Amino acid sequence: MQRYNSLSALNRTRLRVLSAIVMMAFSGASHALFEDGDARRAILDLRARSEQLQAADQNTLNEIQQLRNSLLDLQNQIGALRTEIATLRGEKEELNRLVEQYQQGVDSRLRQFEPKPVESDGMAFQAQPAEQQAYESALNLLRQGEFESSRDAFTTFLRQYPQSGYSASARFWLGNAYYATRQYQPAIEQFNALLASNPQHARAPEAALSIANSQIELKSVDAARKTLENLVTVYPDSEAAVAARERLSRLR
Incomplete structure (x- = not known):
């Protein structure tokens, strides 16, 4: 303007x-x-x-x-x-x-490593997804009759997850894998490890019976008889105790 x-x-x-x-x-x-x-x-x-x-x-x-x-x-x-x-x-x-x-x-990816609630053989605990997968993979190998592969898988599992809630069950199945491949002494060692660490485990009576069966295979009859008698005493109401009594009757 x-x-x-x-x-x-x-x-x-x-x-x-x-x-x-x-x-x-x-x-x-x-x-x-x-x-x-x-x-x-x-x-x-x-x-x-x-x-x-x-x-x-x-x-x-x-x-x-x-x-x-x-x-x-x-x-x-x-x-x-x-x-x-x-x-x-x-x-x-x-x-x-x-x-x-x-x-x-x-x-x-973090959730893949986070522990989550699981249950195995009547026991509830927390397990990492990889831990659960490793255990189930080893167990599936055993069910498929691949005993040597299952044995190696359970051995690796116990080395990687020594404090796992699956440990007792893993030792039981590892003992069975050894037994299936006629490695009776390593089988006895795994069953005894289960009984020592968790005597109240659901598989404990079966582990004791498997120890006796392994001793019988090794011709250790006296040791097998003692194991069976102890099984009947400690787990009298278990199905394994019924089988133990029947084996004792044949050993006498």
Whole structure:
């Protein structure tokens, strides 16, 4: 608005100057008042003033154009910044999505190592998923009749998970794997380890009976008789005790 008022004032001044020139040119009274030299100087002064005013107008127009150019540059910069902000926002959202996916993957992998409640041979305890899988894999090998592979798998299991809740059951099945491959002394050792560590285990009476059977295979009849008698005394109501009494009757 200020520049507009300045331009208007300049235009009004220019009109006044031109009017004065016209008046001097055509008014007889003006010619009477001025000598030729004075009139020439007046005209030159007026012409110089007019040129100054035109130059001032041009400078003002240049300043306005520069302002317009500056505003255009500023708008372009603002547009570029908005585009950059939108890009950064999109990258942030993508990064958040990737972080969330990564966290879900980490949580999933961690759950693979977290212990969970399991039950085996009447015992409830916590076991890691890998631990449970290793035990069940070894047991499946035994059920499939792959006794040597099962023996090796149970041996590895007991070495990797010595404090496992599956330990007593693993020793029982390892003893059976040894027995199936006619390795009676290692079988006796595993059954005895079960009885020593967990005499109340659900498989304990069967382990005692398997010890006696292994002793019989080794021709240690007296040792087998003693084992059977102890079984009947310690686990009198078990199914293994019924089998023990029948074997004792044949050993006498």
